[in-house]
Amino acid sequence: MSESCYHCGDDVIGKGYSLGDKKFCxxxxxxxxxxxxxxxxxxxxxxEEQAGVKPKSSDVHRYDFLDLPAIRxxxxxxxxxxxxxxxxxxxxxxxxxxxxxxxxIHKIEPRILSCQTNFTERTATIAFKKSFPFPExxxxxxRIGYPPNFEEKKEVNKSxxxxxxxxxxxxxxxxxxxxxxxxxxxxxxxxxxxxxRSLTAYLSFFVSIPVLLYSARDYYMSAFKAxxxxxxxxxxxxxxxxxxxxxxxxxxxxxxxxxxYMDSFAGFIFFLLIGKxxxxxxxxxxxxxxxxxxYFPVAVLRIKNEEEExxxxxxxxxxxxxxxxxxxxxxxxxILVSDTAQIDYSFVTGESVPVTxxxxxxxxxxxxxxxxxxxxxxxxxxxxxxxxNLWNKSSNVSEERSISQKKWDxxxxxxxxxxxxxxxxxxxxxxxxxxNRIVSTVVSVLIVACPCALALSRPFTYGNTxxxxxxxxxxxxxxxxxxxxxxxxxxxxxxxGTLTKGSQExxxxxxxxxTDQEWGSVLILSNSSTHVLSRTIARWIKNKNLSIDxxxxxxxxxxxxxQGIEGQVSDQHIKxxxxxxxxxxxxxxxxxxxxxxxxGKFMFASELRDGLESMMADLTSxxxxxxxxxxxxxxxxxxxxxxxxxENCLFKQSPEDKFAYTQQLQEQGKHVMMIGDGxxxxxxxxxxxxxxxxxxxxxxxxxxxxxxxEANKLHKLTSILxxxxxxxxxxxxxxAFSIFYNIxxxxxxxxxxxxxxxxxxxxxISSISIVIISTVFIHFRK
Amino acid sequence: xxxxxxxxxVSLIIALFFLVSFLWATKNGQFEDDHTPSIRILxxxxxxxxxxxxxxxxxxxx
Numbered sequence: 001m002s003e004s005c006y007h008c009g010d011d012v013i014g015k016g017y018s019l020g021d022k023k024f025c026x027x028x029x030x031x032x033x034x035x036x037x038x039x040x041x042x043x044x045x046x047x048e049e050q051a052g053v054k055p056k057s058s059d060v061h062r063y064d065f066l067d068l069p070a071i072r073x074x075x076x077x078x079x080x081x082x083x084x085x086x087x088x089x090x091x092x093x094x095x096x097x098x099x100x101x102x103x104x105i106h107k108i109e110p111r112i113l114s115c116q117t118n119f120t121e122r123t124a125t126i127a128f129k130k131s132f133p134f135p136e137x138x139x140x141x142x143r144i145g146y147p148p149n150f151e152e153k154k155e156v157n158k159s160x161x162x163x164x165x166x167x168x169x170x171x172x173x174x175x176x177x178x179x180x181x182x183x184x185x186x187x188x189x190x191x192x193x194x195x196x197r198s199l200t201a202y203l204s205f206f207v208s209i210p211v212l213l214y215s216a217r218d219y220y221m222s223a224f225k226a227x228x229x230x231x232x233x234x235x236x237x238x239x240x241x242x243x244x245x246x247x248x249x250x251x252x253x254x255x256x257x258x259x260x261y262m263d264s265f266a267g268f269i270f271f272l273l274i275g276k277x278x279x280x281x282x283x284x285x286x287x288x289x290x291x292x293x294x295y296f297p298v299a300v301l302r303i304k305n306e307e308e309e310x311x312x313x314x315x316x317x318x319x320x321x322x323x324x325x326x327x328x329x330x331x332x333x334x335i336l337v338s339d340t341a342q343i344d345y346s347f348v349t350g351e352s353v354p355v356t357x358x359x360x361x362x363x364x365x366x367x368x369x370x371x372x373x374x375x376x377x378x379x380x381x382x383x384x385x386x387x388x389n390l391w392n393k394s395s396n397v398s399e400e401r402s403i404s405q406k407k408w409d410x411x412x413x414x415x416x417x418x419x420x421x422x423x424x425x426x427x428x429x430x431x432x433x434x435x436n437r438i439v440s441t442v443v444s445v446l447i448v449a450c451p452c453a454l455a456l457s458r459p460f461t462y463g464n465t466x467x468x469x470x471x472x473x474x475x476x477x478x479x480x481x482x483x484x485x486x487x488x489x490x491x492x493x494x495x496x497g498t499l500t501k502g503s504q505e506x507x508x509x510x511x512x513x514x515t516d517q518e519w520g521s522v523l524i525l526s527n528s529s530t531h532v533l534s535r536t537i538a539r540w541i542k543n544k545n546l547s548i549d550x551x552x553x554x555x556x557x558x559x560x561x562x563q564g565i566e567g568q569v570s571d572q573h574i575k576x577x578x579x580x581x582x583x584x585x586x587x588x589x590x591x592x593x594x595x596x597x598x599x600g601k602f603m604f605a606s607e608l609r610d611g612l613e614s615m616m617a618d619l620t621s622x623x624x625x626x627x628x629x630x631x632x633x634x635x636x637x638x639x640x641x642x643x644x645x646x647e648n649c650l651f652k653q654s655p656e657d658k659f660a661y662t663q664q665l666q667e668q669g670k671h672v673m674m675i676g677d678g679x680x681x682x683x684x685x686x687x688x689x690x691x692x693x694x695x696x697x698x699x700x701x702x703x704x705x706x707x708x709x710e711a712n713k714l715h716k717l718t719s720i721l722x723x724x725x726x727x728x729x730x731x732x733x734x735x736a737f738s739i740f741y742n743i744x745x746x747x748x749x750x751x752x753x754x755x756x757x758x759x760x761x762x763x764x765i766s767s768i769s770i771v772i773i774s775t776v777f778i779h780f781r782k
Numbered sequence: 783x784x785x786x787x788x789x790x791x792v793s794l795i796i797a798l799f800f801l802v803s804f805l806w807a808t809k810n811g812q813f814e815d816d817h818t819p820s821i822r823i824l825x826x827x828x829x830x831x832x833x834x835x836x837x838x839x840x841x842x843x844x
Contacts, residue, residue, distance in 0.1 A: 043825070096821040103822070119818040165808045173801040180793055196786060203794070 007033050008145075009050030011539070028055040032144050039107045044097050051097035053145030062325065063138035065299030065310045066150075072134060075150065077125075083113055084134065085127045088148040090141065091697075093122045101144065109140055150298050164280070168273045171215040175266035178204045179760075182263050186757060201253045204262040212246055216269045232413040234455050240416075241450020242268055248443045252756075261447065264759040268452050271767040279459035279479055296331040296365070296382060300324065303375070313382045320378045324369045332365050333385045334376035341374045343367040346497070348679045353532060353604070366679050407483075408458070412451075419449040426750045437752055444754040448745030453766040457734030460771050464778040465727040473713030474692070474720050481706045484690045485724045487671040491619060492662060492684065494676035495629035495639070498694045498714070500606035507540040510589070511600015518594060519544065521552075521569035526576060528554050529565050533590055537576070537602060564590075605635075611715030613642055618718040620645040624670070628653040628661060630680060659683035677711075679703055723781075730777045734770050741766035 003012045006022040007029035017024040024030040032055055036044055044051065065071055078085040093099070099117045102124050106112045111132035117124045124146075128137055138148050181200040223239040226232060242265065249260025301323040302311045308323060313331045316322070321337065324330055329347070341363070342354040348366045357363055363376065365385035382388065423445040430438045462479035469476060476482065493499055514522070523541040526534040557567040564577015575582065575593045582591045582598055589601035619625050626648040627639065633651045640646070653661070658676075662684045665672050674681065674688035677695065682703035685691030693705035694714060709717070745762055748754045807813070 047824075096824065099818060099821050100825055103825075117818055118815045119821065120815055161814075162808055165813060166805055169801060169804040169808065173797055173804075177794065177797045180797075181790070196790075199787070200790065203790070 004050060005029050005052075005054075006045070006050065007052035008054040009052075010054060026054065028145075031055075035108060035144065036101070041101060041104055041107060044101050047100060048095050048097045051095050053092045053094075053098075055143055055145040060139065062142070062328075063135040065297075065312075066134045066138060068299060068310055068312070071298055071312060076134075079130075082130055083127050084130055085125065086134070086137075087123055087125045088138075088141070089121075089123050089150075090117075090146040091122055091149055092146045093117060093119060093124075098146070102146065105140075105144075108144075109137075112137070151296065164273070164277065167215040167218075168270070168277060170210050171266055171270040171273055174207045174211045174215075175263065175270045177207055178259075178263040178266055182259055182756075182760070185259060186760065197259070198256065201259040204259050205250065205253050208246070208249075208262045208266055211266050211269050212242075215273065216242060219272070226409075231409060232416055233409045234412040234451060237412060237416045237419060237449065237451050238272065238455060240419075240446055241452075244443050244446035245450065248440070248447065258756065261756050261759050264447075264756070264763045267760075267763055267767075268450065271452060271764075272455060275456040275459040278463045297329055300328070300331055316378050316382055318378055318380060322376045322378055323373055324376060325373050326369060326371060328369055330363050330365055330367045330369065330376065331385075332382040333379045334363050334365075335379055336361055336363060337375040337377050342370040344370050346678070415449075415451060415454070419445065422449070422746060422750070429750070430752070441749065441752055444749035444752070445746060447759065448749045448754060448762070449742060451738070451742070452763065453738035453741055453770045454735065456767055456770045457731060457738055457774065460774040461727055461731045461734055461778065464775055465723060465730075468723055468778055469720055472716050472720055472723070473710035474707055475709075476707040477705070481690060482724050482727055484671075484706070485673065485721065486728050488623065488673040488690060488721075490624045490626065490665055490670045490672045492626045492628060492658075492665070492672055492674045492688065494658070494674075494678070494681045494684075495627055495635070496606065496631055497677040498675055498681075499612060499627065500608055500635075506605040506607045507536060508603045508605075509600055510603060511592075511598075514592075514594075514599060518572070518599075521572050521574055521594070522576065522592060524552055524569050525554055525557075525565060525567050525574045528557050528567065529559055531559075531565075533602075533604065534565065534576070536604065537590070540602075605638075608638075608642055609711070609714050615715045615718050616643045617645055619721075620647075622721075624648070626650070626661070626665075628658050628684075630654070655680040655683050659687055662687045675709070675714075675717075676703070726781060727778065730774055733777065734774055737773060738766060738770060 003023050004010060005012055005025035007024055010025045012023045012025045017027055017030045019030055019033065022033065024033065029052060032052060036042065066075070075088070076084055076086050090102070093102070099119060102115050102117050105115050105126075109132070111129045113127040113129060115124055115126045126137065138150075141148055181204060184197070184200075219235045219239050219242070222233065222235040226236055245261050245265045245268065249262050249265060252258050252260035253262075296313055299310050299312050300316065301308045302316065303309075303321040303323060316332060322331075322334065330343070336357050336359055339359050341357045343357050343363055344354045345364075345367050347368065348364065354370050355367075362379065365382065365388070423442045426441050426445050427438050430441050459479065462482050465482055466476050466479050469482075519541050523538055526538040526541070529535075552570055554567040554569055557565070559565045560577070560581065564575060564581035566573070566575040566577070568574075573595050576590060579585065579587045579589070579591060582593055584591070584598065589603050591601045592599050616625065620643075625646060627643075627646060627650070629635070629649075629651050630653055631651060636649070636651065639649055650657075650661070658674075658681060662672050662674055666687075666689070671690075672688040673690040673692065674684045675692045675694060676682075676685055677693060681693075685693060685703055685705050690707070691703075691705040692707045692709050693703050694709050694711050696711045741762065745754070748758050748762075
């Protein structure tokens with residue numbers, strides 16, 4: 001029955017805003033619609049319904065810092081006499097309509113020359129005339145609902161990606177060409193003239209030189225590095241194998257024995273590179289390793305000699321007076337100089353209801369100011385704020401991890417030892433039979449033992465698993481995280497914002513019930529405010545399905561920031577707000593008074609996310625589950641009722657406590673998975689073996705972590721963990737297959753029967769079957 | 783049998799042609815964004831001067 005906004009699709013509460021027959025939830029959405037409509041961009045709505053992003057009303061000076069030369073330089077790619085080129089990160093891009101709108105933005109602002117979006121990276125490359133100021137461009141994007149994110153310094157290293165593609169191209173070219181030329185050999189056609197055969201052999205040799213020197217060079221480098229640190233990794237046996245293969249082939253070619261194994265050689269490298277490429281394709285638009293600075297604004301207003309000036313946040317000194325505007329993040333620990341302020345700590349704690357701060361009180365960095373411009377005094381430099389300290393403390397510990405990598409290296413070492421033993425046995429045996437063939441047999445053993453299939457099984461199994469998890473809503477930083485997940489024994493949850501929803505949507509009303517008509521008046525008043533609690537109250541009253549005449553206007557409307565709202569609806573004077581606003585003694589709750597008489601109060605509580613009860617029951621049977629909450633114990637009973645199997649539930653945990661708790665578990669030899677959402681969890685997230693950040697919008701905000709989980713998919717955690725465990729089984733199957741192929745190959749090699757033809761058949765079959773096994777198993781399992 | 787030498791050379795030239803085009807395409811960023819162009823191609827070509835295919839309320843006829 002409720003209508004939804006034509007622009008953004010949110011519920012229209014109360015009368016809303018209308019234009020013609022179209023309804024909007026807020027003035028912002030309506031003005032974006034008008035702007036698009038006037039400029040002939042209506043296809044925006046035709047492509048995907050309600051595709052819009054609700055714009056936030058922001059200050060016109062919000063982007064003024066882009067005029068500072070030092071900052072401007074940071075974001076501009078290229079500039080000439082007429083035009084400026086920038087690449088901006090617009091995390092709000094989410095559908096094809098967004099691309100349409102952004103790429104037609106020149107119709108709205110003719111001074112923009114062109115705009116090209118990249119959906120995967122959520123970026124837009126924009127060229128505009130020099131006469132168009134950069135801050136205005138940012139403001140225009142903000143107004144239509146795509147605020148650029150300047151805090152995040154996204155440096156996607158393109159040159160490495162490209163080198164990789166070049167390497168693959170060269171190897172693929174060599175592989176295809178040599179196979180074509182080797183066809184007579186495969187078919188056993190001996191009639192080809194000797195001149196032709198040696199010509200193809202020499203051509204193969206030339207074509208494979210760039211493969212040896214260019215395409216495969218990363219393997220030598222990695223192997224060399226490992227040996228220098230007296231370690232063995234998978235690249236050591238690979239390098240040994242491909243060098244043996246190449247040397248043997250050159251010997252064959254130059255002594256006129258035939259074309260050698262150049263086809264297998266190029267094929268090896270090609271398949272290995274494909275495996276690496278598959279593993280590297282990750283979620284480029286998401287950030288997992290963030291610097292604490294990426295949460296803070298780039299610049300702030302500083303007051304010097306009673307004049308406002310814009311400075312970069314690095315230049316803030318202790319004692320500076322700062323002006324923070326509505327919706328800006330406090331960049332360092334500060335003391336409030338103005339009388340009161342509303343601070344939303346949702347980034348820090350996950351709790352979205354704002355806190356009221358009084359003059360002289362401390363505000364921690366990371367809080368977001370709500371309300372009018374407010375003056376603060378800096379108490380520390382930004383990099384010395386409490387959050388930054390916590391962040392730095394935790395980032396030091398995250399170096400030593402990846403137990404799985406070590407396991408894998410150990411396996412490689414065993415493998416190498418095995419190969420050397422087999423090669424020695426073969427050499428000794430042949431010493432009794434035919435001493436001339438010792439060298440060629442040993443080389444054959446090295447060739448066939450090259451763990452190509454082994455090296456492919458991990459990237460493909462885990463790469464496929466990672467993609468599958470992505471479809472379930474968990475985005476991992478890289479494939480190694482899957483191995484870490486499988487080691488986990490303990491799962492630690494944060495409560496606020498993780499297990500519970502960030503907003504406090506559970507409403508209870510205490511006091512005498514109002515009449516329908518009175519509820520109607522309260523609804524109409526609360527509709528006039530955009531405050532979180534007013535909207536929650538409005539939604540709660542709407543859900544009562546009363547017959548309400550919504551065509552009444554509010555008169556004498558007044559909103560006292562941080563206190564409450566009041567207004568005249570028909571003949572009633574209604575006030576909604578805190579106890580202080582009503583003139584009562586300080587107490588919790590939001591009160592309602594009609595014509596001066598207090599009628600009751602609303603209490604708000606956060607609600608658990610859906611489906612968690614059964615998830616928790618499943619989890620506690622396989623893992624030890626802990627819940628750490630920064631709140632007081634008021635929700636203890638709710639937690640106990642919802643999760644009867646939960647044993648470890650601690651309250652009043654500071655960020656440092658959470659970090660210490662995780663560390664303590666690890667010292668007991670446990671492998672910990674931490675699941676949290678706010679900056680206050682960032683220490684524990686980084687310390688844990690696996691840190692998973694919960695986020696309502698995966699592109700917007702999350703602390704540094706190994707993976708980001710969509711908030712509404714948290715109940716799927718159990719099935720995600722099962723998928724992860726299944727990957728281990730699939731990997732074992734793949735390993736068994738690749739070892740089977742190696743044994744078959746060794747059989748040929750030891751008996752001296754490893755002809756180029758056998759190698760050319762065995763190599764692709766083993767590699768391709770591994771790819772097929774891992775893909776089929778992972779994808780066709782429900 | 784001489785024809786086989788010619789074919790050998792032709793095959794090498796064709797393969798080289800494809801290799802060079804691949805490298806060129808990579809260099810020009812053809813593989814940097816493999817999603818957006820697939821959406822972009824679905825947009826109608828719009829011409830500001832002649833909005834005659836727009837209905838009164840401005841929505842595009844389907």
